[in-house]
Amino acid sequence: MSGPLAGKVCIVTGASRGIGKGIALQLGEAGATVYITGKYLFCIFFFCCGLSPSGDVKVGGTLQSTAEEIESRGGKCIPVQCDHSNDEDVNKLFERVKTEQNGRLDVLVNNAYSGVTAIAASIKAGNTFWEEEDGMWDTINKVGLRGHYIAAVHAARLMVPAKQGLIINVSSPGGLMHFATIPYCIGKSGCDRMASECAIDLRKHNIAYVSLWPGAVRTEHVLSFGKGNEDQSADDKASKMMKRMIETGETPEFAGKAVVHLAADPNIMKKSGKIVHTTWVANEHGYSDVDGRHHINPFSIKYMLNLSGHTWLAGVTPEFIRFPGWMVAAMYHHF
Structure with a gap:
């Protein structure tokens, strides 16, 4: 398949649905060979990249269905069952890519995240950090912050000998402010700092590392959130603002278009170590969302x-x- 990323090899973690799926779809459409990971190949399970409104909402999606959609667009996708809380699973993933692609890896997108239900429950309960259940830190950051670091280590070991590559952490402005839960805020701030620090060591090897901030994204869970809060008071300003954010939000593939342009950017090293917002990439390269909207x-x-x-x-x-x-x-x- 031809495209701006033809011949490139990419890994997108946590790509069963939401932002991860949107990124994988766009990478495949751009001509890349895309490895996608998730805890399950076929089972329906609960997942969202970002905030989830409720732990009670079930949203379906599988690695296999994502792979089939990528293939239907003419792309090449390899779904890999991988629990990013299990270091051995992660090691096997990168060993597989190394073997099948002759050691080549061009792009890693760290997106896997498992703390959504815990965050939703904490928000609903209004807990302080000392009122959280034991293990909340690991629930939120073991697959997220820690998992991103472990994957980045493995990716760097493949990219450094080739003297080229791009690693992206899917993060959010949650690291800037007191929001949701303390482990969530620290985790997102850590994702941004990780990109900044790792970029220093990687720069001499011509490998870029950036932290990508999508805006409000109309994932399956976010749309469910909007439906689940229609009965809130019309005088609730916070609810009104949230509703407007959802209505004007990005599609999951908008972040994917940003990743494609970053991966194809010959001057990507100028952005290495920095936070990059999806709208900034769109304005720089002059494109709209897949539904034609400008964000x-x-x-x-x-x-x-x-x-x-x-x-x-x-x-x-x-x-x-x-x-x-x-x-x-x-x-x-x-x-």
Whole structure:
């Protein structure tokens, strides 16, 4: 298959559904050979990349169905059952890629995450960190933060001899603020810091490492969240803002388009060690979401006005007027 990533070998962890699936679909469509991982090949299980509204909602999806959709688009996909909390499973995954692809690995996307149900339950209960169940840290960060690091170690061992490659952590602004649960915030902040620190060691080997922030994404679970909160008070400002975020949210494949452009960017080393937002990549390369929509930079004044309900004022405000990065950091960090 031809495409901007023809001949490339990629791994996307946690690709049964949601953002991981969207990334895998776009990589396959761009011509790459894509290895996708998940805990189960065929079973329906609970998963979401980001926040889940409720631990009671079941959303289906399998590695096999993702692989079939990639193949139907003309791509090549290899589904691999892998529990990212099990180091031996991860080792077998990378050994398989090494053997089957003659040691080649061009892109690793760290997306696997298993703490969604625990986070949802904690939000619902309104727990402080000392009221959480024992083991909450591991529940949220063993597959997430720790799993990303272990996968990055294995990926680097394949990429360094080739003197090329790209590693991406799917993260979120959750590392900037007090949100959801403490282990979640620390985990997302750690994902960003991991990209920054690992990039230092990898730079001399021409390997880039970035942290990717999608915006609000219309995953299966997020859409279920919207339906599950329709009975909330119309006067609840937080609920109104959440509803607008969902309505204007990205499709899961928008992050995939960002990954494709990052992987094909000849100047990717300039972004290494940095946080990259999906809308920034879209604006840089001039593309829209798969449904044709243009997504507004979430750090722009226009986005904030639209989210708060001032749609008329947002309509006449240029998108390029935005909060600078240093100001955003200063707002949420206390030194």
